[in-house]
Amino acid sequence: MKVVNLKNIEKSFGTLKALNGVDLVINKGEIVSIIGPSGSGKSTLLRCINHLEIIEQGTIDIFEMPIANAKEGEKTKYISEKELRKIIQRIGMVFQGFNLFPHKSVLENIMEAQLTVKKTPPAEAKAIALELLHKVGLDDKEKAYPSQLSGGQKQRVAIARALAMQPEIMLFDEPTSALDPELVGEVLQVIKKLAQEHMTMIVVTHEMAFAREISNRVIFMDEGKIMMDGKPDDIFVNPTHPRIKTFIERMI
Amino acid sequence: MESIIFYILAGANTTLRIFFVTLIFAIPLGILFAIGKIAGGKIIKGILDIYTWLLRGTPLMLQIFFVFYGIPQLLGIKLDRDLAAYIAFIINYTAYFTEIFRAGILSIEKGQFEASKALGMSYPQTMRRIVIPQAIKRVLPPVGNEFITLIKDTSLVMVIAIPDIMRNTKEIVSREASPETFIIAAVIYLILTYGIVFLFSKTEKRLSYYD
Numbered sequence: 001m002k003v004v005n006l007k008n009i010e011k012s013f014g015t016l017k018a019l020n021g022v023d024l025v026i027n028k029g030e031i032v033s034i035i036g037p038s039g040s041g042k043s044t045l046l047r048c049i050n051h052l053e054i055i056e057q058g059t060i061d062i063f064e065m066p067i068a069n070a071k072e073g074e075k076t077k078y079i080s081e082k083e084l085r086k087i088i089q090r091i092g093m094v095f096q097g098f099n100l101f102p103h104k105s106v107l108e109n110i111m112e113a114q115l116t117v118k119k120t121p122p123a124e125a126k127a128i129a130l131e132l133l134h135k136v137g138l139d140d141k142e143k144a145y146p147s148q149l150s151g152g153q154k155q156r157v158a159i160a161r162a163l164a165m166q167p168e169i170m171l172f173d174e175p176t177s178a179l180d181p182e183l184v185g186e187v188l189q190v191i192k193k194l195a196q197e198h199m200t201m202i203v204v205t206h207e208m209a210f211a212r213e214i215s216n217r218v219i220f221m222d223e224g225k226i227m228m229d230g231k232p233d234d235i236f237v238n239p240t241h242p243r244i245k246t247f248i249e250r251m252i
Numbered sequence: 253m254e255s256i257i258f259y260i261l262a263g264a265n266t267t268l269r270i271f272f273v274t275l276i277f278a279i280p281l282g283i284l285f286a287i288g289k290i291a292g293g294k295i296i297k298g299i300l301d302i303y304t305w306l307l308r309g310t311p312l313m314l315q316i317f318f319v320f321y322g323i324p325q326l327l328g329i330k331l332d333r334d335l336a337a338y339i340a341f342i343i344n345y346t347a348y349f350t351e352i353f354r355a356g357i358l359s360i361e362k363g364q365f366e367a368s369k370a371l372g373m374s375y376p377q378t379m380r381r382i383v384i385p386q387a388i389k390r391v392l393p394p395v396g397n398e399f400i401t402l403i404k405d406t407s408l409v410m411v412i413a414i415p416d417i418m419r420n421t422k423e424i425v426s427r428e429a430s431p432e433t434f435i436i437a438a439v440i441y442l443i444l445t446y447g448i449v450f451l452f453s454k455t456e457k458r459l460s461y462y463d
Contacts, residue, residue, distance in 0.1 A: 052366055081374075089372025099367035103385050103462050113371035116381060145462045158367075165371060 001028045002064055003169050003200050004049055009058030009076075011044055018044040019055070020224035026169070026202060031195050033211035033232075034204045036221035037247060042204040043096075045221065046171050049202070050091045051084055062087050063168065089117050092167030096174040098154040100146040100161070106133070107142040110161045118165065125164075132160035136190050152183030156190055163194075170194065172203040208251045212236050220244050256424055256433055263420035264440055267406045269334075270416070274341040274402060281342070282349025287379060289354050300350065307347035313408050316340040320412045337409045345402060352394045356387035389459045396452035400445050417441065 004026040011019040018041045026032055034042045047053040048060065051067070055076050060068040067087055070076040078084065101109050110129035114120040120128070133139055136156035146154055155175055162170060172191065176184040188210050194201065195214040205211050211218055212232045220228040220235060228235055228244055239245040289300045307315070320336035323329070331339075360383050368378035410419035421437040424430060 050370055052370065085372050085374060088370065091370070093367075093370035095363060095367065095370075097363050099361075099363035101364065101367070101382055103389070112381065113368075113373060116377050117372040147462055161371070 002026070002061065003028050003030075004202075005061040005064070006045075006048070007059045009045075009048060009055045009060065011041075011048060011053055011055045017224050019048070021058075022224070022226055024219070024226065024229075026200065028168075028200055029198050030217055031199075031201045031215045032203070032217045032219060033215040034202065034219045034221060035206070035208065035211055035235075035247075035251075036227075040221040041224040042221050043173050046173050046202060046204050049171060050088050050093055051078070052093075054078070063090065085117075089113070089165055090168050092162030092165060092170040094155065094158050094162055094170065094172045094175050096177050098146070098151070098158045098178070100154055100158055102146050104145075105142070106138070106144050106146070106149070106157050109146070109157060110164045113161070114164050128164055129160070132163050133157075135163075135193070136160045137186070150183060151179045152186045155179065155187045159187075159190055159194075169200040169202070172201065172205070174204050174206065176205070176207060206251065208236070208248065220247070222247075256428075256430070257436060259424060260417055260420050260433070260436055260440060263415055263417040264444070266409070266414060266416040267403065267444070270337055270341060270406045270409060270414075271402055273338050274345050275399070277338075277342045278345035278349050281346040283353050283384065285346065285350040286353035286357055289350065290357055291375065304347045304350055307344050308351070312340070312344050312405055313411060315344055316408055316412060319343075333409075333412050333414050336412060337414055341402070341405070345398065348398055349395070352391050352398065353387065355394075356391035357383055359390055360386050392452060392456055392459070396448065399448045399452070403444050403448065404441065 002025050004024065006022055006024040009019055009022050010017070020041075022041070022045060024045070034045065036042050044053055048055050049062065055068060057070060057076055058068070059066065059070055059076065065087060066079070067084060068076045068078050101112065104112060107126065107129050110132060111122070111125040114125035114128060115122060118125075130139075130142065133142055136159055138153060138156055138160070141149065141153065141157070146157070149157065159175075175191065176187050179187065184207070188207065191201070191203065191210075192214055203211065203215070215232055218228075218230065218232045218235045219226055220239075220241075222243055227241055228239070235244060236248060239248055285300055285303075288296050292300070316337065319340040320331060320333065323336075324331045357379075364382055364386070365378060368382050373381070406416055407418035409416050410422065413419070415423075417437055417440055421433050424433045
């Protein structure tokens, strides 16, 4: 199944063209890393997939259902908010800045959308939350509030919160960029675990070694376009394009 | 002396009634209008902007006069004094609460909205469960100020002859030429406002669990 299918999408912020005609198909089970210099459109591209950014041109299909459509020469139109929400809840997202709910405990953070969106019975939602906390290695933190956690712990809670909705794809937007170097490993470890379970994932990252290790496909973006899309070794070992080569050399 | 105190306390009863009725309506309406100002369409925003501008830009006393004397004449109806006072206070305080809650909601990080949306939560769910609870904590200090101001503002109802603390005090002072009555009134106001200060500091402490 084509989990994500973007065709010729364009997105501007004022006069800046953040995405300039991007085509991208992600199939079920793929683990895709998106790399590239800052401002190249990586995060914007990711955020277009779950409607955090609205595109001006092009079409978006998610789970083979159109969510944004464009007739020839017209601006892109989205399906209704209600229909969108049904699709968005099947997409998990992890943010650079965690975005945990500070007024809710760790357990409540993971239960919240289960209760309000999925209408899961509280006992079941709690069981799922506890199981996920175990999975991300935070068994003893269920009663803690986000402010009492380290960055790495916060991000692991955020991953558990996203997983609680049983998503069919996970989007990671620079999940370790806000972390102290010594906390990066514990978060990457959790993402690796998901990779081993063949979760479909798109990871925007600056961690080149990690991208190479977990992904079966790497995309290099620059100036709002996909410059290269291939196997990790194609990009990391023999980058053909001089821009990619300079970038990789600088990053490693 | 004792009868003086009881007479003024009877006025305090009126003061508190206006205080509570105003808050019961003005707070939820303020939250609702704040959301209207943030998320509403152009027309709703425009109407609410004019509303807060008018109500915050004119004296409360004028508004009380207008509701009690003006509206009945304009519409050819009869308005009970108490009802007129309630209406004037509610529309006035709603305007202030609207602005306070608007600022509170706008102070919540964009990431909270994005995380909620990414989880599939609707806008009303996001507001009710994520944004408003956090906003309330942030606006607690200015809301406390409004509560204190409201206690003191209720004294304005004496201008339409409602027997509150202030009016009863003035009546005694002019009847019995006993200026110490003012001090009794002041003490009652101070007790009421101290109660508010105390309650708010308690609430702030209670909500500090997630700092």
